[in-house]
Amino acid sequence: MAGSFPFIMNIRQRVFFFMAGCLVAITAIGGFSYSYLSEMENIHRTSEITDDISNNILEIRRSEKNFFFYGSPDDLVANHRYTLKAIETIRTIMPELKAHNLGELLGNLKSELDSYDKSMDSVEKCIEGKKGPTCAPFEENVREKGKNLILMSQELVTIERQKIFLIIAKLKTHMIYSILVLTIMGGFLAVVISRKIVRPLKLIEKATYQIAQGNFDLINSENKWHDDEAGKVVVAFNKMISELEKRQEQLIQAQKLSSIGIMAAGIAHQLNNPLNNISTSCQIVIEELDEKENAFLRQMLENSEHEVQRARDIVRGLLEFSRSKEFSLKPSSLKELASKVLKLVAGQIPPCIEIKTDIPDITLNMDQGQMQEAFINIILNAAEAIGENKGEISIRAKTSILDQTVLITVDDTGPGISDTNLSRIFDPFFTTKETSSGTGLGLSIVYGIIKQHSGKISAECLKGKGARFIVELPLFIHHTGD
Structure with missing residues (x-):
């Protein structure tokens, strides 16, 4: 069964998804807030209409009382006008307010206004035809209907106000949840920044101070950093150290x-x-x-x-x-130099040691005398390592066009170099030979010559048996004029 590998996001991906999440959250919060505000706007508009209806009903009751107290025809006319205005308002908004669950209440209120208007007509006719106590039942009926109108209008206004309070409560709850969500997302971002950015930067800052004090200890980065930008920065910083x-x-x-x-x-x-x-x-x-x-x-x-x-x-x-010495660089053939070196060391190499070469025709910018001295030292050092045993010294060279360098390797089949000595072989006066057999200056001189040619030299122990000296020198590039 094939194993499943979890998807690991780097910092840029996490920030991208976080910003996308924030955008979605803000859009959702804005959408809900807009819908609540739109609903509140509609409720406020219907509340204004219900207030108008309630005010008309109050005017109806005021003109009714004035008519019964003073018997003024103007109050009767005003009563009819306000009644008709309230009925017309209800008729106009009835289709719209049905969606707000006010249709039944408005219908009852309209019917009650119609009945009230007819009762007022009956009172008016009674007063005009027969004056006296016989109109009292009609007046009492009008007053009773007027009270019902007041109660119904107050109920209408109360319902609309309750809706406003309800939508405000919803909006508050929505805002609390929005703040909670944004706080959680902000906390998550703070944790990511702290663990993925701030902490690695603090480690790098600490390592920088240590380097200034001469301590070159590598940063011990956490495994979970290896696949994000912070991990790559730490790896690059360790490489720099x-x-x-x-x-x-x-x-x-x-x-x-x-x-x-x-x-x-x-x-x-x-x-x-x-x-x-x-x-x-x-x-x-x-x-x-x-x-x-x-x-x-x-x-x-x-x-x-x-x-x-x-x-x-x-x-x-x-x-x-x-x-x-006077140092003079001239374009010289590496193959010719190697041939001259081998002739010079031929008398000092035991017959049991075979020297093999694989050097193409390469031109280097070098001081022939110093470079000759360097390779004589390397070859004699390899021969002394093999001793009187049968062995082989292999000299190879190859170019790297990409790096504009020449890589020269000198391998021997001697006992090799121990790890302890490997880091010290280029130190002046360091030698593994007996005290009477050498000064230990040969390889240190070679080191100086190679560095003077802007090159590098290193040594390594071969996997099988023997040692390898690696010399890297810049390739000579011949520039022709236009």
Whole structure:
């Protein structure tokens, strides 16, 4: 059964979905609010109409009382006018207010107004025909109907006001839920920003201060950051820390070379003259000795001369290490340089070691003398690692057009380099040989020469057996004129 992989959103996707959610929420809130406001507007408009009807009914009752008290024909006319106006208003708004569940109440009110108007007609006729107590029942009927009109109009107004209060309560509830939703969404955004943006930035800020203090510890990022922008920033920052640490190591290496070079120059000059005197004295004594006599003394003197030569070689190495030569870069063939180097080292390579080369015709901008010295050191170092055993040294070169570089590798079948020594082999005076077998300056000189050519050199232990030196140099690009 195939496993299912959860969909992991990065920060941009989360922000996008959050903003889309906010837009939907705001649209929904706005839509509900608009519908509530529209409903409130309609209720307010119908409330105004019901207020008008209620005011007309009050005017009807006022003119009715004035007519019964004073018997003024004008009050009777006003009573009929307000009654007809109320009836006409109800008739006009009846179709619209049926949708508001007021149809039945308005119908009853209209019927009651019609009945009231007829009762007033009866009172008017009674008063005009027969004056006296005989009209009292008609007047009482009118008053009773008037009271019913007041009660019905008040009921109508109360219903509309209750609707207004109800819609206001709904709107309040809607606003509370809207605030709650927006608060939750805002809290979610705050959590995302805090965990996905602020926290990584704080870690980067802390790491920056640590770097300023010389601490190159990598940021221990959380696994859940790896697939978003914050994780990529942390990974890039960790890579930058690693590169800075490497650059610092290279700077320390350069400082070591500089300080050791000054010291080496002083020591070499101090030792050179005594060694020359000792060598000259040994040679004079050997020449003066009788060849047949003092054989033992001659042997001792020759041994002393040999040791003096060894000491002079060491001094020469110190001077070579410390001397600032005139550096001159010229376009040169790497294949020709390799051929010359192999001829120079041929006498120092044991017959049991086979050298294989695979070097195309590549042109490099280099100082031939210094580069020749560098490769002689590398090859002799590989030969010494193999020793008297049967082995092989392989020299290969290839170009990278994309990076505009040449990659040169020198592999040997020796015992390899331990992890402990791998990071120190380019240090001055570091050697795995016996004290009497070398000074440890060879690879440090190689390191300086390669760096002077704007290149890089590194070493690694091969998976099988042996070591590999990797030299990366810039490719010479020939620019032709227009």
